[in-house]
Amino acid sequence: MTSLLLLAIFVFVACMYLFWLTTHKHFIKMYGETYFKQTTSKLYYWQGAISFGIGGALLVVYIVKYFNWMN
Known part of the structure; x- marks a missing residue:
């Protein structure tokens, strides 16, 4: 259970990092620096990043549990 x-946690952090790596510059370029620095736009951005991370972590944990790769 501890290893799972x-x-x-590792997959969650990795998914959030990949989300940030692939989308951060795009959103700044798309909306502009001043708009992206506002609190509400940052909130929506990180809310999406957390959702993406949770979804990725749940998917990986489900696959690992389904195929019984970890005890």
């Missing part, structure tokens, strides 16, 4: 939890 550590895997889920």
